[in-house]
Amino acid sequence: MIGGMDGAEDLAAWAGLLADRTRASFCLALLDGRAWTVGELAKHAGVAISTASEHADRLVRGGLLAQRRQGRHRYLQLASPQVAVLIETVASTPRRAAPVVTTLAAAHKRQNLAFARTCYDHLAGYLGVAVADALAGNGFVTRTRGLALTSRGIAWLGSLGVFLDGAGRRPVLRECLDWTERRSHLAGVAGAEICRHAFEAGWIVRIGSGRAVKVTAAGEEAFAEQLGIVIDPAGTGSPGAAHAVLAAARRR
Amino acid sequence: MIGGMDGAEDLAAWAGLLADRTRASFCLALLDGRAWTVGELAKHAGVAISTASEHADRLVRGGLLAQRRQGRHRYLQLASPQVAVLIETVASTPRRAAPVVTTLAAAHKRQNLAFARTCYDHLAGYLGVAVADALAGNGFVTRTRGLALTSRGIAWLGSLGVFLDGAGRRPVLRECLDWTERRSHLAGVAGAEICRHAFEAGWIVRIGSGRAVKVTAAGEEAFAEQLGIVIDPAGTGSPGAAHAVLAAARRR
DNA sequence: ATCAGTGTTCGGTGGGGGCCGAAGTGAGCA
DNA sequence: TGCTCACTTCGGCCCCCACCGAACACTGAT
Structure with a gap:
């Protein structure tokens, strides 16, 4: 330039x-x-x-x-990936007025999208943030000197059959601001691999053709067992509004 | 639809x-x-x-x-501030996705930009945040009732040959959210003057024609002596990845 | 009261671009 | 050799909007 x-x-x-x-x-x-x-x-x-x-x-x-x-x-x-970040940033910058939900179907769709979706190639929405928090709460990632995997985290990924090589330009772990939760979820190679594994292991499946995903029964069990994340379908009472509750202790 | x-x-x-x-x-x-x-x-x-x-x-x-x-x-x-981040993000996203070949140069450039750059007329990036922290840590600025220079801070600027008059509309000191560090660096008249002085004293020089700057040998010495900021070129081991370490005690 | 300076509103003009359907291109297939 | 399919190109329509100058509104100073 x-x-x-x-x-x-x-x-x-x-x-x-x-x-x-x-x-x-x-x-x-x-x-x-x-x-x-x-x-x-x-x-x-x-x-x-x-x-x-x-x-x-x-x-x-x-x-x-x-x-x-x-x-x-x-x-x-x-x-x-930079372009993905760019788009997410523009889309996630808070608008002046909260959008008015017009129809029930739109509300459900919106809620599903807010609950769990993919962002480029990693998990986002409430589920994405919950996973990010759980990894921190379990000592799998550390925030000292930037975001990094701990040896325990590497071991945990290995137990899932995920092995990362440090080559490539792309950072292993990166924070990505979540446009529904207004907090960070995990991106980078590790974030993408976790997402990929969740699909392959059948923990999550896509809803329709968009970015929204839902957690399967097997996924509920796995998230609870692996990370201490409890999915609460009763949640706020709305049929589409599954709600994730993070059991692992965390402070904000 | x-x-x-x-x-x-x-x-x-x-x-x-x-x-x-x-x-x-x-x-x-x-x-x-x-x-x-x-x-x-x-x-x-x-x-x-x-x-x-x-x-x-x-x-x-x-x-x-x-x-x-x-x-x-x-x-x-x-x-x-979110809007500022939005604009910085859009303006700073690489126009042409540098494909595989130019990787090394592009990576260096990006790292340099994250490490130290100018934001309009003041310092930003890791260096900018480190300077802001050091000024606070040394008691040169205070955050009580908004951001302000202390008398010690005014004296310190005077020792550099920088004198501010309180005229004009522009605030003397202002926080500016840093889009790489996600923390504040210093803007306002004082921020601009510090930046100007750093250029004039040869502490920093521009890299190319963009906004990235690098710290000179004289600058390393000055930042250490004046503010207790230690530049650590070894850093993360990457050649372009100089890393700043703030020696002065600070709490956040 | 008058004037200068700052900003707003309005009418008119021109260009850009979003949209479509129809015709054209080229790959894959029988 | 046709045929289908996915996409591209073209021509035309129409609306949006960026721009300017002129007139107007309002403030602050003489």
Whole structure:
């Protein structure tokens, strides 16, 4: 980059990519870390495929998305973890007015999303924060001198069959501000691996095609046994409002 | 499709506020934490005052800016520290996702930026936070009833040849949230003067044309002697990852 | 009362861009 | 060699909005 005489142009161009309902919808969908096709994105956002194709062009040219052509498909995904952080940051900055929930279905959807979802490639929502707290409470991660895995944490991951190599640019452990909980959950390689393992072990499954996930019966048992996290489906009484209670002691 | 079924609308609206060259210019200018008038912003961005007034309306209504009317002036400033973080994040996200090859240089650059950089006209990054902590630890600033210089602090600045007059609207000392450290560093007139002095005395020099700076050998000595800040180039072992260690006792 | 200075509102203009359907391209398949 | 499918390109429509100057409103000073 050249002199910062005119960072405004860059900032505006950057923001302009997100400043459209359809493109924003694309980016939020892509926060799950998967690669989507143009057709899938078009359907998700409710626009014509031709429109989606043009938006995809802009996002790729703008550096927000990366693409991979394969056969007659064009797969799109976020260009980098930094971009995921960027989108999460913009989406998570507190608005002036709390959004008004209009319909019951929307409320349920929102509640599910708030309870447990994926953020790029790791766990977020109440579940994500609970896992982050539980790892700290159990001494698996430490916050002295930044966030790091302890030897106990490494051992615990090993017991799950997860082994990390310290190569790569991506940090092993990183904090990611949660836009529903307003607190941090775990990202980085370790966060992604924990999430991947939770899917593979059947602890969590996706709800529909979005980012929301739900905890299975096996998952409830596993989270309780492994981390001391108790899932309380009765919760606040709302049918969709499962509520997680962290048994492990923690102070805030 | 009915109502705000997801956050796409919100995200787009949020980004739309920044997605204009003139408004982006306003926001970057306001990152210094001062309150600017409409006329000042208009001149800064190079547009007619009427245009600036309308942009200010949009930014205030969108929740990005707060305003205060006083006499025949209308002062505008960022609505919250979160907004400052938002703008810094968008402005600092790498434009082109540096793929695999440029890794080493990019990593160094990023690390340097996190370690020490300027934020408008004062110090930020790990160095900025360390300086802020050291000033507090040495009794040069106090946090009782807001942030203020103590008489010892004024004397210390005087010993560096820095004298502040209390005129002007700009606050002498102000906290500025650091987006890498998630903690406050010092802004305001004093923060700017400290930064200016650090440049003039050769304690720090710019790296390239961006905002990153590095601490010189003379600077290491000065920071240690003046403030008890020890720069530890060995740090985490990574060549670019200098690490600052604050020797002065501090409590948080 | 008058004037200068600051900001707001309004009308008009022009450009950009979001949207669609239709036509075109190219891969995969039978 | 066709056929389907996924996507791209094109042309056209229309709305939004950034911009300016002019007129107006209001403050503070002479």
